[in-house]
Amino acid sequence: MAFLIKRPNKTPLGLYIHVPFCRSKCQYCDFYSLATKDDSLIDGYLDAVCDHIKEAGELAPGYKVDTIFFGGGTPSFFGAEGIAVILTTIRRNFDVDDGAEITVECNPDSVSDRLLRRLRAEGVNRLSLGIQSDDDEMLKKLGRPHTYSQAVMAYQRMRKAGFRNISVDLMYGLPGQDIQDWAETLDNVLRLNPEHVSCYALKVEEGTPFAELKDVLNLPDDDTQAEMYLTAVDTLKGRGFRQYEISNFCRKGLTSRHNLKYWTGGEYLGFGPGASSDFAGKRYSLKRDLQAYISGIRDGGDIIEDLQEIPNRERAGEYLMLRLRTSQGIEAREYEKMYLLPFAPLEEVMEKRRRLYHATQTDTGRWVLTPKGFLVSNDIISDLLLAQDGSEPLKKL
Amino acid sequence: MTDLSHIRNFSIVAHIDHGKSTLADRLLEECHAVDQRIRAEQLLDSMELERERGITIKASAATLHYTAGDGEDYVLNLIDTPGHVDFNYEVSRSLAACEGAVLVVDASQGVEAQTLANTYLAIDANLEVLPVINKIDLPSARPAEVKAEIEDIIGIPAEDAPEISAKNGINIRAVLERIVADIPAPQGDRNAPLQALIFDSQYDSYRGVIVYTRIKEGMIRAGMDIQMMATGAVYKVVEVGTMGAGTLTPAEALGAGEVGYITASIKTVADTKVGDTITGLDNPAPEPLPGYRAVQPMVFSGVYPADGAKYQDLREALEKLKLNDASMSYEMESSIALGFGFRCGFLGLLHMEIIQERLEREYNLDLITTAPNVVYRVTKTNGEVMMVYTPLDYPDPMEIQLAEEPYAKVNIIAPQEYVGNIMELCQNRRGEFKDMVYLDATRVELHYEMPLNEIIYDFFDALKSRTRGYGSLDYELIGYRPSRLVKLDILLNGEIVDALSFILFADNAYPRARKICEKLKENIPRAQFEIPVQAAIGGKIIARETIKALRKDVLAKCYGGDITRKKKLLEKQKEGKKRMRTFGTVSVPSEAFMAVLKLDED
Numbered sequence: 001m002a003f004l005i006k007r008p009n010k011t012p013l014g015l016y017i018h019v020p021f022c023r024s025k026c027q028y029c030d031f032y033s034l035a036t037k038d039d040s041l042i043d044g045y046l047d048a049v050c051d052h053i054k055e056a057g058e059l060a061p062g063y064k065v066d067t068i069f070f071g072g073g074t075p076s077f078f079g080a081e082g083i084a085v086i087l088t089t090i091r092r093n094f095d096v097d098d099g100a101e102i103t104v105e106c107n108p109d110s111v112s113d114r115l116l117r118r119l120r121a122e123g124v125n126r127l128s129l130g131i132q133s134d135d136d137e138m139l140k141k142l143g144r145p146h147t148y149s150q151a152v153m154a155y156q157r158m159r160k161a162g163f164r165n166i167s168v169d170l171m172y173g174l175p176g177q178d179i180q181d182w183a184e185t186l187d188n189v190l191r192l193n194p195e196h197v198s199c200y201a202l203k204v205e206e207g208t209p210f211a212e213l214k215d216v217l218n219l220p221d222d223d224t225q226a227e228m229y230l231t232a233v234d235t236l237k238g239r240g241f242r243q244y245e246i247s248n249f250c251r252k253g254l255t256s257r258h259n260l261k262y263w264t265g266g267e268y269l270g271f272g273p274g275a276s277s278d279f280a281g282k283r284y285s286l287k288r289d290l291q292a293y294i295s296g297i298r299d300g301g302d303i304i305e306d307l308q309e310i311p312n313r314e315r316a317g318e319y320l321m322l323r324l325r326t327s328q329g330i331e332a333r334e335y336e337k338m339y340l341l342p343f344a345p346l347e348e349v350m351e352k353r354r355r356l357y358h359a360t361q362t363d364t365g366r367w368v369l370t371p372k373g374f375l376v377s378n379d380i381i382s383d384l385l386l387a388q389d390g391s392e393p394l395k396k397l
Numbered sequence: 398m399t400d401l402s403h404i405r406n407f408s409i410v411a412h413i414d415h416g417k418s419t420l421a422d423r424l425l426e427e428c429h430a431v432d433q434r435i436r437a438e439q440l441l442d443s444m445e446l447e448r449e450r451g452i453t454i455k456a457s458a459a460t461l462h463y464t465a466g467d468g469e470d471y472v473l474n475l476i477d478t479p480g481h482v483d484f485n486y487e488v489s490r491s492l493a494a495c496e497g498a499v500l501v502v503d504a505s506q507g508v509e510a511q512t513l514a515n516t517y518l519a520i521d522a523n524l525e526v527l528p529v530i531n532k533i534d535l536p537s538a539r540p541a542e543v544k545a546e547i548e549d550i551i552g553i554p555a556e557d558a559p560e561i562s563a564k565n566g567i568n569i570r571a572v573l574e575r576i577v578a579d580i581p582a583p584q585g586d587r588n589a590p591l592q593a594l595i596f597d598s599q600y601d602s603y604r605g606v607i608v609y610t611r612i613k614e615g616m617i618r619a620g621m622d623i624q625m626m627a628t629g630a631v632y633k634v635v636e637v638g639t640m641g642a643g644t645l646t647p648a649e650a651l652g653a654g655e656v657g658y659i660t661a662s663i664k665t666v667a668d669t670k671v672g673d674t675i676t677g678l679d680n681p682a683p684e685p686l687p688g689y690r691a692v693q694p695m696v697f698s699g700v701y702p703a704d705g706a707k708y709q710d711l712r713e714a715l716e717k718l719k720l721n722d723a724s725m726s727y728e729m730e731s732s733i734a735l736g737f738g739f740r741c742g743f744l745g746l747l748h749m750e751i752i753q754e755r756l757e758r759e760y761n762l763d764l765i766t767t768a769p770n771v772v773y774r775v776t777k778t779n780g781e782v783m784m785v786y787t788p789l790d791y792p793d794p795m796e797i798q799l800a801e802e803p804y805a806k807v808n809i810i811a812p813q814e815y816v817g818n819i820m821e822l823c824q825n826r827r828g829e830f831k832d833m834v835y836l837d838a839t840r841v842e843l844h845y846e847m848p849l850n851e852i853i854y855d856f857f858d859a860l861k862s863r864t865r866g867y868g869s870l871d872y873e874l875i876g877y878r879p880s881r882l883v884k885l886d887i888l889l890n891g892e893i894v895d896a897l898s899f900i901l902f903a904d905n906a907y908p909r910a911r912k913i914c915e916k917l918k919e920n921i922p923r924a925q926f927e928i929p930v931q932a933a934i935g936g937k938i939i940a941r942e943t944i945k946a947l948r949k950d951v952l953a954k955c956y957g958g959d960i961t962r963k964k965k966l967l968e969k970q971k972e973g974k975k976r977m978r979t980f981g982t983v984s985v986p987s988e989a990f991m992a993v994l995k996l997d998e999d
Contacts (some may be wrong), residue, residue: 356925375948386971
């Protein structure tokens, strides 16, 4: 009598595969990737990732993989063959849910019909296309190896190949950009009718080519960037998108389930150099060095950069920092139950923010930030962390 | 006990960076006073800060045993002196413990302001001055010219001055031979009543204060009852002895002419004032040695813990520092803006910086320091005369009949091509030109009288930058003069932040007020609302800036699961908030206070 056999409740798990290869490096990018398609490197990478997945699979018997995300780098540039090999390895070594969300990041210059067909065949059901801008001059400035019309063509190919969950990435706060430019970018791109949009403010990261040029880039000031952000929020809302995270918008409930794991305390394992994991109570990232990754996996050397067991209070801080990025927000009872810390000091901070129209409380009592609040979320979160700092653990619930 | 004829007591004087401490180290090594293994960078400058800043802050002494060319064994007592104008009195007391001074002059730089100032101090103390030309191995060395300079400018013979390189150990014995030959042996009667000059003291947590002393008359030995003649304090001597580099060697007794240390279970250096005379309780000297004066702090500043809860820690740290530094003063003060803290007095700005750095480093404190000020003298309309140590106490303008500020005599030496720059600088600082003397064909000495207030901020740095580092400075207080003073208040969001108020010359108020408002605008983070920053004199606003409301502070991309880095950023932001002081509704980070202090640097 099969219904009497109690199925073990498996914990959901996300897998992130970092593909560190690109056609060229963009001027602003600080993710770990190499501008190369050196066969021996790619083979070495593929072997290492697959071996790594096999090792990890043995450690996660109680888990069910419900999201897989190929990020980078440029997975589409890496090619469908490699992705297929990795997916096969994952399926052999992990329990992958039938309805798992499987995302592959693509750049317009490496999207072919053949690639898309193969990805579909391998069960990939979500694509994320890096469009960034609709202005070819701007794309050039950013060091993107494609034009806007290439991006539009890539998008149409994806649709034609049958993908029904496509996300596009856009950037604002770009050199010389004004609000009008940004509004037009949104208009143009939304005409494509994507299910999901991510809008990121350009941040000049140390060590990138843009960092050197910062003073001559003519970047919009903070106030203009804030306007751009609010423009995006309004526009997307007007087109039926729901904002479910600071920078992420979706239609028909098609959130990025994988990315939501990052923001809601879900567990995930990362593979490939530079990938991060949060698994079994520990956070760690892998060294940002492909050779070290390959030889580390082969010879059993150390590939972990920085491993931390996160104490309770810090987890509680993460809850505040990450949940407030999302439309789920935070809630007193949930917080107290999870961390045995009092919510009262935090409530006080949120009340103050409510008066500034930075936060609202839903019918169910959850505190969520408004778009205006999202814009100053660091300020709010650091206030919360400060309020949390002095609090005594609860004696009882 | 060494016979008087075989003792030489000397110190080394020099302009900063001319190689005084390096020479001291070489002399110690030459006389095997140093274990090579424990050789630190510079042996006598034992404070970490001293080594970093390359200057001697406290005096220190060492006894050397030297077998001279004549085959006789000599005891040479080297008394190191502080090397900065802030510590001139300490220098004078160290010199009073000697019969001679080795004057180190850089072979390429030649005579500088402090070369002169220190030599005059030595000559005033009746010391035999022994010039030594250092750094002769430098390509730019010009020993013959420098010797001529010494003879022309200082007026002492320098023809036979040893030419040495302390750094490379060249000709060090020549210096030792000259010390034995030219510096007079000390005089004194070991049977006379005790007169011992305190030239320095140090607090040691095991033994209490270690007093460094030069015995002028009589003898001192363990078990003896002694009295400090200025403070009247009485102690029983626990131990006497002589100093090596970093070591103390107990001796049975110290007699006239000798230099050494004593311990007597003394709890604080405030009881062992530099310049005071120690005498015996049983057979006291009829009068103290000449030259003692109580050291007065000249510059005052409010010192507050950045985190208000650390007030007790700051108090304890100051208490401990005071044990070792009698020239610093502190008194409790409370500010509406900063809460409880201390008004601290310092000999000068360098002294102030040193104390602050020590508090922050050795006691791990985060401090907020208010703008330093001098002591003003105010005669009120009711005839009462008050000394104003803090802007908090400055009376209402209506109550002031006469306000006065301290003036100093300033001597500046620089190459003549910078005279224009220097005059412009001094004029900007309200200097009154007195005269200008050509020291030689290329260098001049300028004399000014200038408000002390204009000197303490950054005058020395400004002088250095306007003379490409060649200008040197020396100043001494000459008294109070009437002045047009105002108190400038800073308002944040309409409320006066008392800790930012300060007193200044009326004509400087407008430009300074504008600069302060600009600096505060740069350094106060945007808040949820607009913040006006205003400067006012007696309620009248004279400058204004506006800090716009915060619009954007967000990590747009939190992606790929790399949360650790973002977390660190937020953690840092949180810590920053901890260190902010809230005034009314405005949060001000301690950096903003620092920025106001450093107003003149750009």
